[in-house]
Amino acid sequence: EVNALVEDIGKFNGLNDSFDSLTSRARRLGFQLDMPRGVMAICFSNFRGLGLEKNPVKLLYEQYNDPISEELDYLSTHGRLIELIREVFSDPQTIIASAARDKLSVIYAETARETDRTYAVSQDAIDRAWEIYEKLKEVSIETKIGLSPVGLNIYEIPASYKNAWEIVEIADRTGSPPGVYSFDQLLFEEITFNINRHYSMQFIEKKLLRLFADDANELAVTFK
DSSP states (O other), rough: HHHHHHHHHHOOTTTTTTTHHHHHHHTTTTTSSOOEEEEEEEEETOOOSOGGGSSOOOSOOOOOOTTTTTTHHHHHHHHHHHHHHHHOOOOOOOOOEEETTTTEEEEOOOOOOTOOOOOOOEEEHHHHHHHHHHHHHHOOOEEEEOOOOOOOOTHHHHHHHHHHHHHHHHHHHHHSEEEEETTTHHHHHHHTTSSSHHHHHHIIIIIHHGGGGGGGGHHHHHHH
C-alpha cells in the first residue's frame, strides 16, 4: 500500500486529482503529506532487475536459507536495505517505497529548512544521502542517489519526486560514477538534455555560427 501511495504521489496532478483522497490515504498509513518534503531517489547500480542468486553482490547479513526461494532471498535483502535507510531516517514521517526492483524512493520530512523557504536541498539531506551511500557501499552495493529541490506542500512534492529520478537518469546518461547528486549539481545537464533538438540546432545556426565571422574561435572553444 505504501508503494502504491508513492506511485500516486509521483503522478499526482493538482488540477485533476483529488487532494483530499491522497492525503486521507496517507493519513491511514500514518503520514502527513501537506508539509515540506524532500525526495531521495536511490538506484542500485549493480543489481538491475536480477535475482540475487544470479548476482555476485549480496548483503552481508542473515538471509533466508530456502534454496527454492529466490524471491524471499530478494525480499529479505530488500527489507534489509529499508532497515539501513531507516537507521539514517528514523523519523516515522519518512516514506520509503519500492519504485522498481532496483530502485527505492525516500520522501522525507524536511526539518532543516531555512526560514526563507528556498527550494535548495539542505546540507542535512546531502549528509544523510552520503551516509546511506556509505552504508550500502560497505556491503558492496553501489548506488546513485538523486536529491531534488524540496516540495513545500502536496502540490510541489510530485514535481520533486519526478525531478529526483530525472537526476539519477542524467547521472546515468552522463556516465557519472556511483555517488550522491543534487539538482544544483546537474542543473546545466538537465537543461541541456531537455532542450528540443530542433530548437537547439536553430540556436546554433542563427546565433553561434555568426560569431565566427568575428573570429570568435576562442569563445567557441570555451563554449565547448
